[in-house]
Amino acid sequence: MSDDSQRPIVVKKIKKGGHGHHGGAWKIAYADFVTAMMAFFLLMWLLGSSTKGDLRGIADYFQNPFKVALNGGSGAGDSTSVLQGGGLDISKKAGEFRRTNDPGDKRILGDLKKKLEDALKNAAGKLGQYKDQILLDITPEGLRVQIVDQQNRPMFKSGSAQMEGYAADILKEIAAILNEVPNRLSLSGHTDSAGFSTGDKSYSNWELSADRANASRRQLITGGLASEKMLRVVGLADSVPFDKDNPANPVNRRISIIVLNKEAEENIMKLAGKQAGDAAEVTDPAAAIAAGAAPAAAAGTPAADAKP
Numbered sequence: 029m030s031d032d033s034q035r036p037i038v039v040k041k042i043k044k045g046g047h048g049h050h051g052g053a054w055k056i057a058y059a060d061f062v063t064a065m066m067a068f069f070l071l072m073w074l075l076g077s078s079t080k081g082d083l084r085g086i087a088d089y090f091q092n093p094f095k096v097a098l099n100g101g102s103g104a105g106d107s108t109s110v111l112q113g114g115g116l117d118i119s120k121k122a123g124e125f126r127r128t129n130d131p132g133d134k135r136i137l138g139d140l141k142k143k144l145e146d147a148l149k150n151a152a153g154k155l156g157q158y159k160d161q162i163l164l165d166i167t168p169e170g171l172r173v174q175i176v177d178q179q180n181r182p183m184f185k186s187g188s189a190q191m192e193g194y195a196a197d198i199l200k201e202i203a204a205i206l207n208e209v210p211n212r213l214s215l216s217g218h219t220d221s222a223g224f225s226t227g228d229k230s231y232s233n234w235e236l237s238a239d240r241a242n243a244s245r246r247q248l249i250t251g252g253l254a255s256e257k258m259l260r261v262v263g264l265a266d267s268v269p270f271d272k273d274n275p276a277n278p279v280n281r282r283i284s285i286i287v288l289n290k291e292a293e294e295n296i297m298k299l300a301g302k303q304a305g306d307a308a309e310v311t312d313p314a315a316a317i318a319a320g321a322a323p324a325a326a327a328g329t330p331a332a333d334a335k336p
Contacts, residue, residue, distance in 0.1 A: 141166065170287045212259040238262070240283065
C-alpha cells in the first residue's frame with residue numbers, strides 16, 4: 029500500500045474572466061422599447077378615432093395633393109360615418125372630432141342638394157333630360173355641381189367658349205335654384221388633355237378653360253343668378269382630371285360649380301387679401317380672379333385643328 033502522505037497536493041485555481049460592468053445599458057434599451065410602444069399606441073389611437081372619410085382624405089392627399097387642395101371631393105376628407113368621433117373639435121381644447129361646417133351650412137346645402145336631385149329625377153324637366161351629365165356631391169368647400177361632356181353631347185363648340193343651346197338651358201335652370209340660397213359660388217372650367225397645335229405658347233387649354241368658365245358665369249347671371257354671389261372664377265385646363273386614368277375622356281371637359289360654405293368663403297377672401305363683407309376695390313389681378321372678377325379674354329385664336 030502506498031503512503032498517501034507522500035502524494036503531491038495539487039491545488040486548482042479557477043481564474044474567472046473579468047466581464048465589464050453592465051451598468052444601466054439595459055435601462056436605455058427598455059426606455060427605447062417603452063417609447064416605441066407609446067408611439068405605436070398613439071398611432072393606433074389616432075387611426076381608430078379618425079373617420080373613414082378622414083383616412084381616405086389623407087390617402088388621397090399623398091396620392092394627388094394638387095387635386096385635393098383645388099377640387100376637394102369624396103376623397104378629400106368628407107365622411108359619411110354616422111359616428112363621427114367623441115368630441116367637438118380636435119383644434120379646440122375639448123374633444124376629438126373636427127367639424128368643418130356649421131349646422132346652418134349643412135342644413136342649407138343638404139336641402140339644396142335634395143332640391144337639385146328632385147329636379148334631376150323629373151324626366152319632363154330640363155334638368156331631368158340631362159341628368160347623366162350633371163353630378164352632385166358634398167366636398168369640404170360645399171355642394172359641388174358638375175356638368176360634364178359626353179362623347180356626342182359637348183357643352184361647347186370644339187376648341188372655343190361658344191356654348192351649345194342645351195348647356196345654356198342647364199345653367200339657366202341651375203341658376204334659378206342656386207339663387208334661392210345665400211351662399212356664394214366658386215366656378216371652375218376644365219378641359220381634357222388634348223391640346224392646341226401651338227402648345228402653351230399662345231392660346232391653350234388654360235385660356236380655353238378660363239373662357240368657358242366665364243361664359244358659364246355669364247349664362248348663370250342671365251338665368252337670374254345675382255352677380256354678387258359669384259366669388260371665384262378660374263380655369264384649370266387639364267390639371268385636375270375627372271378621370272385621371274384616361275385624360276382624354278370627354279368627362280374631363282366640365283364646368284364645376286361649388287356652393288361655398290362659410291368657412292370656404294372666408295378662406296377665399298383671406299387668400300384674396302380681403303375680409304368677408306369688405307367691399308374695397310381689388311387691384312391685384314390674381315386677387316381679382318380669386319374674388320370673382322372676370323379675367324380679360326386672352327389674346328390669340330385657336331389653331332385650325334383645335335380640339336374640343
